[in-house]
Amino acid sequence: MEVKVAIDCMGGDHGVHVTVPAALTVARADRDASFILVGRQDAIERELKRHGGEPGARISIRHTSEIVEMDESPVAAMRAKKDSSMRVAVNLVEQGEAAACVSAGNTGALMAISRFVLGMLPGIDRPAIATVLPSLKGRTYILDLGANVSCTPEHLLQFGIMCSELVSSVEGKHRPTVGLLNIGAEDIKGNDQVKGAAELMRASDLNFHGYVEGDDIYKGTTDVVVCDGFVGNVALKTSEGLAQMLATYLRQEFSRSLFSRLAGLVALPVINAFKNRVDHRRYNGASLLGLRGVVVKSHGSADAFAFGFAIRRALDEARAGVLAHITERMAAIHKNAA
């Protein structure tokens, strides 16, 4: 299925040096994907040439004059920078010129701009950020990861519904299981927010598993894990920190002595297979769910390999019709309630 994706080429720590080669690589592998590269024309053209590409039918350039800085206030970025690469990429989705957009820029600004330009889907009060993590059973989706620092039970229910539709349409999984993150599996555990959400989820037509705990994310107990943005962000960042520490320790142990360096050489293919399997770059690309448009956020420090996965996520979501599925589901719920 032919899909066109707008790419904010100036966002992230490395800008065009990462975004342009990533788009070229995906374009070469996926003949039905086309791209609008948004940003400084000269910089994008130079980078295209460096990687043996050029503008054409499947790769066009949209020149913009401004850049949203990584530490800029979301409100300032939204109000003052009408010609930023981020804003124009989102505009292209709103205007129907692109089916999705991808940015590695400032998360707060991307959320504020997307919400302002695209608006919310009917029945959804707040957008949420969802990502995929590896698990012992395959893949676990988790949301929210920081769009909402405090949520009502209704918000958590909506997150569950949106992500359930995301998983069923993108992963082709019928009625994915949904778990609610809590600090114990017993009914009496948790705060009022979580208890209220559990009640709503139980009464909904979600395939609700019940409460899950932090370790269930990586055990793969459920397909979807729902939590508020504060808790989700802490869980994700804590995981990043632990993984980095373990990787550092492993490296240190394998370079401690001549023997350990030799052992490291022998074990290299195995260690590489392991690293490959848990490579966080393969999970790059968080979905901003609830908006009237597909918006994918890449990690700011992503390299071209990682950014390619964020682009593929945008293509997958556009092709799977995630927005239509969420809209239909919300309409059905609204109709039943009326």
Place this chain on the structure above:
Amino acid sequence: MEVKVAIDCMGGDHGVHVTVPAALTVARADRDASFILVGRQDAIERELKRHGGEPGARISIRHTSEIVEMDESPVAAMRAKKDSSMRVAVNLVEQGEAAACVSAGNTGALMAISRFVLGMLPGIDRPAIATVLPSLKGRTYILDLGANVSCTPEHLLQFGIMCSELVSSVEGKHRPTVGLLNIGAEDIKGNDQVKGAAELMRASDLNFHGYVEGDDIYKGTTDVVVCDGFVGNVALKTSEGLAQMLATYLRQEFSRSLFSRLAGLVALPVINAFKNRVDHRRYNGASLLGLRGVVVKSHGSADAFAFGFAIRRALDEARAGVLAHITERMAAIHKNAA
């Protein structure tokens, strides 16, 4: 310094098979430590004998007839089981017969019983659970891990003060740095609870670093990380789940083929050094802070090696006079405020 510790021998998944040999091992290594083993006399005596030990001046037995089950309601355990090994171990601390107690039993019951029997230290509204985690720089203390699902800014300030005193007295670290767990380092980030706590911590005499994020726990950015019990519990359990998944993957890769099994043999000493360094059993033993007595909670599934670390933590805290330090600090704060 001579210290006597009461041990709930019946608690945890393995009861006397873990608690008794662990106590024996610590008693043999630490000649100034003595123990009151609390639980079924015949079971404890049998286990002592099995490991070449016997009751004596440094190891006494206190027979009890009841056991708090792992899934029992805390309130029921507290009210109905006056002669449980857990209750009697805590009673021994209250009566001054032991300087500390250790249990691997039901966390909720241990918290409820300890709070009821021992009461709170002056100036502390709520108890908190603190533990140590490894970091790239050494060790990070984090609290609360689940005693309080919702906290006011004042509670978080008290947690910071208690843990600061714990680290300075047990680790001998002058004015340990304290970080407040948030989802961004900028002042505008976070919910009202966290913003309020930051204001209080900034105005206090804590060595307040400011906001930290999830990854800072393992980076070792601060000595202490403060959060509410819901967030802390999720961070800890998520870490456990990730570590288990990575360990499983590593094992799978090293047993995938004949070559990888051989590589695993060669790399075994290095892998073992790595495992040893991040062995969670070395970090077993969470402190129930804020009570008028030293109470240490071991992981329910701890083996004797892990349980030994929980016992050592109880000895360390009793010897360091943590309670006196917290009490003095709170009195000084109260005096300044008056």
